[in-house]
Amino acid sequence: MSLSLYRKYRPQKFKDVHSQDHIKKVLVSALESGRISHAYLFAGPKGTGKTTVARILAKAFNCQKGKAEPCNKCQSCVEIISGKSLDLIEIDAASNRGIDEVRELREKVKFAPSLGKYKVIIIDECHMLTREAFNALLKTLEEPPAHVIFILATTEAHKVPATILSRCQQFDFKRAKIKEIVQLLSKIAKEEDFKISSEGLNLIASLSDGAFRDAISILDQIKSLNLTQNKEISVKEIRAALGLGKWESVYQLIGYIFQSKQDKSFDLIEELFVQGIDFLNFNQMVVSALRRILLLKMGAQTNFEQEDENLTEIVKKAQAIAPDKILALANLFLESQSQIKTSFILQLPLELAIAKSQLLLGQDILKVTANKETSNISDAAADRKTPYQKATEQNINPVLWEKILNGIKPHNHSLFALLKDAKPVIIEENKLVLAAQFKFHKEKILQHQNRVIIEQTLSQVLGRDLLIDCILLDKEKIKQEEEDMLLSAKDLFGVEEQDE
Structure with a gap:
């Protein structure tokens, strides 16, 4: 069985570690001066080199050459590389997270090193350790044996107790840049003697989310495309092999949404489903495209490091789409991202996002309920209508x-209760008109502090700034409408009035 590429090209010296120069400089300096701490905490995203640097540091501590950079040739270094060293204990806290494992570890550290x-x-x-396990570990970190050094690694430093953090030197690992990942992938491809297009390398780098390990793993996966033919692997072949969507499909979907062509949007999603497209990745591409459009629309001077094969298309979209619409859409597809992972119907979250998008685009926030026959009413007659009369046509x-309402509830329960009894009447220009049943309710809703809460929530939910106004309900009109509906129902079902 051949060794996977990410294990084969795992750095064995500090000089081979990429994108973490700020960490390498401090650690090498500490090793050269002999200022070694008893505990270190490496924090950062997955695949950025935390465990790799921890192993290099372990080799440097025990290297028989006594230099900051491990030699990888002495007995101690060789044993650590081969995984046979008794002086290096690695624990996966995800599967060994209890107090019993930590107690066992405390017993092991009492023994002196065997070689180094x-x-x-x-x-x-x-961060996966239980609270009891952390408490058991704390005592050892407070008063560690002189021959013991702890290196903790985590992707979620905020979950590590403050008592542990305060006893460690913390180093924050950062994601790699696209350019750095592409350079490494190009070097590996050359050493492995297979060809891949520059567009393909950029695509792999963008999919890795700044993680070298993930990028090399993807490269290892698509390497087989070149085994039978000595030709360059194209970006099209990589997309097909990984089941990824195309940017053309992403922009096509966005175009359909902004043109309110729901039928074509649903047809496109169904077509992608039949093709076996990874909807999680496709949804990420939609969010990424909307982010690009929004940044360009807002005049941000940003050089996108992800593949820019459709930059012209992005600019065109940015010219035609209002920022509030883009922002609202981006939030919708961000919500669908987590839903895709758990949905038993793969395409459903995307279809729901498309359906909801029509409610969030400009005037589509309002649902017209009036009959089309009344649309010929003159503007002059419409202007004479009261806000409540307009409510019969739009809401x-x-x-x-x-x-x-759910957004208001956490801020003010009393206001939430008042608004539950009120009715949204109409949006006129930049104002939302509400209708309350009682004068007292109207006055409470229009109080300054309540208006601020409502207007802030409207801005967050609708993606646009609206002012608030409130009127009293036309109770007589409501009562008359209810009586008319009751009479219509009686006529429909043939119910006759009973004499008392």
Whole structure:
């Protein structure tokens, strides 16, 4: 069985570690001066080199040449590289997270190193330890044996107790830049003797989310495309092999959404489903495209490091789409990202996002309920109508109104209760008109502090700034409409009035 590329090209010296110069400089300086700490915490995203640097550091501590850079030739270095060293203990806290494992570890560290100067303990994903396990570890960190060094690694440093953090030297690993990943992938491809297009390398780098390990793993996966033919692997072949969507499909979907062509949007999603497209990745591409359009629309001077094969298309979209619409759409597809992971119907979250998008685009926030025959009423006659009369023709979608209420509830329960009894009437220019049942309710809603809460929530939910006004409900009109509906129902079902 051949060795995977990410293991084969795993750095074995500090000089081979990419994108973490700020960390290498401090560690090498500490090793050269002999200022060694008893505990280190490496924090950062997955695949950025935390465990790799921890192993290099362990080799440097016990290297028999006594230099900051491990020699990888002495007995101590060779044993650590081969995984046979008794002076290096690695623990995966995700599967060994209890107090019993930590107690066992405390017993092991009492023994002196077998070969080197130090016994090094690497605890990977340390944030997964239980509270009891952390408490048991704390005593050892407070008063560690002179021959023991702890290196904790985590992707979620905020979950590590403050008492642990305060006893460690913390180093924050950063994501790699696209350019750095492409350079490494190009070097590996050359050494492995296979060809891949520059567009393909950029695509792999963008999919890795700044993680060298993920990028090399993807490269290893598509390497087989070149085994039978000595030709360059194209970006099209990589997309097909990984089941990725195309940027053309992404911009096509966005275009359909902004043109309110829901039928074509749904047809496109169904077509992508039949093709076996990875909808999680496709949704990420949609969000990424919307982000690009929004940044360009807002005049941001940003050089996108992801593949820019459709930059011209992005600029065209930026000219035609309002920022508030782009922002609202981006939020919708961000919500669908987490839903795709758990949905038993793969395409459903995307289809729901498309359907909801029509409610969030400009005047589509309002649902017209009046008959089309009344659309010929003159502007002069419409201007004479009261806000409540206009409510018979237009009202806010009930799903959105429920979302607005839920956004207000955590801030003010009393205001939430008042608005539950009120009705959204109409949006006139930049003002939302509400209708309350009682004068007292109207006055409370229009109080300054309540208006601020409502207007801020409207801005968050609708993606646009609206002012608030409130009127009293026309109770007589409501009563008359209810009586008319009752009479119509009686006529329909043939119910006769009973004499008392």
